[in-house]
Amino acid sequence: MSPHGPHPDDIGTNPGDVGVDLGSVPQAPSHTLVMDHRTTVKLHKCRLHVSSGPDEGRQLVTDKERLRVGAHPQNDLVLVEDRTASRHHFEIQYTERGYLLVDLNSTNGTFLDGRRIERAYLSPGSQIRAGSSTVTFSPIDEEVTIEPDREGELCGMVGQSVKMRQIFGLIKRIAPMDVSVIIQGETGTGKELVARAVHELSGRKKGPLVVLDCGAIPPNLIESELFGHEKGAFTGAVSARPGAFERAQGGTIFLDELGELRLDLQPKLLRVLENREVRRVGGNDVIEVDCRVIAATNRDLVKEIAAGAFREDLYFRLSVIHIHLPPLRQRRDDIPHILKGALAEPEVVERHGRKRFSPEALSMLMAYTWPGNVRELMNVLSHVLTFSEGEEILPTHLPPRVRGQAREGPLPFNEHLSFKDAKEQLLENFEREYITSVLARCEGNLSRAARESGLHRKSIERLVKKYQLDAKGMKPR
Numbered sequence: 001m002s003p004h005g006p007h008p009d010d011i012g013t014n015p016g017d018v019g020v021d022l023g024s025v026p027q028a029p030s031h032t033l034v035m036d037h038r039t040t041v042k043l044h045k046c047r048l049h050v051s052s053g054p055d056e057g058r059q060l061v062t063d064k065e066r067l068r069v070g071a072h073p074q075n076d077l078v079l080v081e082d083r084t085a086s087r088h089h090f091e092i093q094y095t096e097r098g099y100l101l102v103d104l105n106s107t108n109g110t111f112l113d114g115r116r117i118e119r120a121y122l123s124p125g126s127q128i129r130a131g132s133s134t135v136t137f138s139p140i141d142e143e144v145t146i147e148p149d150r151e152g153e154l155c156g157m158v159g160q161s162v163k164m165r166q167i168f169g170l171i172k173r174i175a176p177m178d179v180s181v182i183i184q185g186e187t188g189t190g191k192e193l194v195a196r197a198v199h200e201l202s203g204r205k206k207g208p209l210v211v212l213d214c215g216a217i218p219p220n221l222i223e224s225e226l227f228g229h230e231k232g233a234f235t236g237a238v239s240a241r242p243g244a245f246e247r248a249q250g251g252t253i254f255l256d257e258l259g260e261l262r263l264d265l266q267p268k269l270l271r272v273l274e275n276r277e278v279r280r281v282g283g284n285d286v287i288e289v290d291c292r293v294i295a296a297t298n299r300d301l302v303k304e305i306a307a308g309a310f311r312e313d314l315y316f317r318l319s320v321i322h323i324h325l326p327p328l329r330q331r332r333d334d335i336p337h338i339l340k341g342a343l344a345e346p347e348v349v350e351r352h353g354r355k356r357f358s359p360e361a362l363s364m365l366m367a368y369t370w371p372g373n374v375r376e377l378m379n380v381l382s383h384v385l386t387f388s389e390g391e392e393i394l395p396t397h398l399p400p401r402v403r404g405q406a407r408e409g410p411l412p413f414n415e416h417l418s419f420k421d422a423k424e425q426l427l428e429n430f431e432r433e434y435i436t437s438v439l440a441r442c443e444g445n446l447s448r449a450a451r452e453s454g455l456h457r458k459s460i461e462r463l464v465k466k467y468q469l470d471a472k473g474m475k476p477r
């Protein structure tokens with residue numbers, strides 16, 4: 001049967017112009033519409049209408065990725081009157097290949113267009129029989145135009161640029177929908193803030209938001225972090241512990257650095273997303289989980305798929321909505337607003353008094369390339385607040401790398417030393433400055449510093465030890 005349905009990633013806009021990435025789909029054309037400063041998003045909904053049987057006339061219109069039908073009141077469409085329908089009769093999953101109908105071990109079976117099925121793809125107008133009821137399926141594709149938001153602030157994120165306001169508009173629109181979201185962007189661009197905003201503006205905001213950094217967990221523990229473990233499941237499992245999915249029950253799970261997830265664990269994650277149930281490591285019980293999944297990555301997962309490092313089916317499952325956060329250097333006009341917002345924070349004013357940047361200092365900040373994005377900007381601000389005394393922040397208060405992007409002049413070597421010693425000293429100075437800077441940018445996170453610098457974690461550890469750097473002190477309090 002030819003599966004019906006548009007591609008889950010059919011969200012359209014101009015990828016170069018605004019911050020919502022729509023073009024990076026490995027297959028299938030997306031319905032992309034480009035307009036000045038506007039984004040169009042293709043939203044997928046479907047209608048289920050009981051066309052005959054005791055519940056005739058009941059209907060459901062939903063954008064849920066997975067919906068259930070049966071006699072039990074917890075189903076999305078409840079067959080109240082139909083005594084021959086099972087409690088959980090069938091479900092419909094929105095997959096990368098279309099809408100998939102799955103029988104849930106019902107007593108009398110699920111029939112699609114007259115044939116009994118266990119799993120089959122639906123087409124527009126498909127007739128599903130469950131018990132004495134016939135349910136007609138109709139997909140509804142809604143194309144929504146999203147204007148840049150009027151506000152230059154959303155849930156703690158500041159952004160006056162069109163790119164950011166466009167993202168704010170998109171977040172407001174998709175947050176209430178219970179669909180998966182992938183956020184892609186360089187390190188420090190604000191991916192976690194976006195995830196928090198989506199959670200905060202969703203119907204799950206009263207539930208927990210559980211953050212799991214897939215890149216920071218040792219590979220041998222990631223499975224138990226995700227799915228939990230029973231007592232004695234492995235050496236060190238002294239007591240049973242629920243995993244992130246269980247803890248996110250009723251709320252949202254935020255899988256940060258998803259691109260770091262080992263290839264052999266990806267099918268396990270996919271299974272959880274498809275079946276919405278987990279089994280703890282070392283456990284037998286199947287635990288149902290109900291949470292929204294938001295994932296973030298600084299890698300280009302489409303390239304990772306092509307390279308065989310990331311599973312395409314998992315990507316499709318997660319990227320119903322794909323938000324691409326542009327790097328700070330592509331939205332420099334946000335810099336003064338972010339700084340102004342941070343300087344106006346009550347605790348900053350209380351601790352440091354009223355401060356402002358001189359025009360020269362501000363233009364240096366605007367000219368810098370910000371490889372560590374907003375996080376680096378925030379770190380520079382802390383540095384500046386510590387080192388500036390008066391009300392005005394001057395270029396001399398800025399760290400050398402910001403001041404000196406156009407740094408000229410001779411290399412600072414000691415000409416009185418032998419060539420070998422002078423070179424060694426120069427290299428050591430460079431190593432110390434480089435590692436200090438990358439660690440500051442990564443808030444003392446050695447794994448992230450390793451990734452960003454292209455060095456092995458072991459090399460970073462060696463340099464931290466060699467120069468007696470305080471990586472722990474750089475962690476956020």
Ligand SMILES: Nc1ncnc2c1ncn2[C@@H]1O[C@H](COP(=O)(O)OP(=O)(O)OP(=O)(O)O)[C@@H](O)[C@H]1O
Binds near residue numbers: 156193194
């Ligand atoms: N638009 C923004 N306005 C104000 N602060 C921001 C904005 N974006 C990011 N920040 C700040 O920058 C820092 C980094 O943000 P965040 O942790 O969300 O980035 P990230 O992309 O998730 O980083 P990583 O890739 O390293 O996980 C945080 O201190 C956050 O508060």
